[in-house]
Amino acid sequence: MTLGVGDDCALLRVPPGQELAVSIDTLVAGVHFLPDCDPQSLGHKALAVSLSDLAAMGAEPAWATLALTLPADLPRDRPDWLPGFCRGLDGLARAHGVALVGGDTTSGPLALSIQVHGLVPSGQAVRRSGAAPGDLVCVSGTLGDAGLALRGVLAGASVPEPLRRRLDWPQPRVALGLALRGLATAMIDCSDGLAADLGHILAASGASGAGAELDLAALPLSAEVAAIGDWSLPLASGDDYELCFTLPPTQVQALTGLAEAGGVPVTVIGRIEPAPGLRLRRPDGTLHTLGRSGYDHFGA
């Protein structure tokens, strides 16, 4: 960066040989978060969601801009809101070396847009489109935790703190994304649920798309999610912000090192196949059909 907040534009210097990866995301009160949620976790999560997009390209976070819309009476009614929000945002920004270089503050219904800017050596960004038949399908961390926590919150139930943190304080898998440069053939972050997100990789890969078979028994689940016995949690609930990526089978020995570099477990959950479509194999060998919504029992 050569010039930050305080002029008509911020000026960013992209080093030679690097491309700039950019992503913009909006969060609206009442749609993406509860208006009375903890502002500090909101500040964290707003940036985390965007950094997760950079991680999914193998880009190194560098800069962010923030467009914040606040109700006119919020500073008076909730004087702790803005300092809390900034604390949450700033904490994660510092952890990843992200400089806030510009922004816009306006009056209106509570909402915010964050654009993140990351650096990746030219040609080395990991796209969604490179998966090839035979590639291993892998995922980081555990799946379905944020979805289970959200169910509890919406039901007014008490949610155990570790589960609650998975929803409110997601950790973007930046280090893993960087370690996957030159190894992963395709990558995406799990924001909408594994089945939908892997679906994006399949749609983008191959001349006319690709398919995959997942081994349901291999899905990495926390004890809490495993105890529920509902496939829709790991497959169709969002907000986990784990990375889903494909790896040539010749790179299987890299997995241990990747997990260490990323500071998060990495699990092989299936394989890319030439036949289009997503096949979900049960432990008994039969195929599972993902329900459109609602409870999707392990035994069904």
Place this chain on the structure above:
Amino acid sequence: MTLGVGDDCALLRVPPGQELAVSIDTLVAGVHFLPDCDPQSLGHKALAVSLSDLAAMGAEPAWATLALTLPADLPRDRPDWLPGFCRGLDGLARAHGVALVGGDTTSGPLALSIQVHGLVPSGQAVRRSGAAPGDLVCVSGTLGDAGLALRGVLAGASVPEPLRRRLDWPQPRVALGLALRGLATAMIDCSDGLAADLGHILAASGASGAGAELDLAALPLSAEVAAIGDWSLPLASGDDYELCFTLPPTQVQALTGLAEAGGVPVTVIGRIEPAPGLRLRRPDGTLHTLGRSGYDHFGA
């Protein structure tokens, strides 16, 4: 650009020797525009406001991202809204060679954030901070037209079309901004009113700020604004998106060429002085004090 909409991030390639100028702006329905305004002019103006920030740095527009928040029932209730908005945005984007490389569409109260990205040779961006005593203060176009049009709209009066276009279809002075690289010592776009915007240049320039004297008789006014006889229109009403810049007196002969290159008249309206503060000199030689708000008669 190497990759646009459709992956986790867009990938932008900044040519060697260039810096990236970025600016993000938010427009909220009911705050920055009337909810029932023409969506095509809104699409135009939303991008124009941002391109004006690039122009004010001397940056060449390259890419834009759009975060659009739409009420859930808008596509059904106003099926022409989104196509109209896109038409307005796209028309101006094409005129300036801007590629829309990414975005986010969410449900919520009508609002939008646009981030623009421009290119400027390293070290050649025109900042707010370079004005020096003796520099000429110059401005493009005419001042106060958008403010006068807004008065008419808010009063429910009939507003002549040319004046109305100054409010709804502002033209970012991109060509003039580019022509001013290496010439202007400081620059800003007039979004908040000349006095406030020139005030930002004065605050940023000099070791402890600088001052300026403006010749009120020199302010470039349309016939409509001149007929009103209210200094607050050219001095304190916003939304004109003309460029205000400072030029060393040795460059005065460049003005004709600048106006030709920019396709807009350029007028010298005053001079930077060492004494802090903004002095407004009336034709009779006395000083005018800018009222805080409201009508500010030429004769006062």
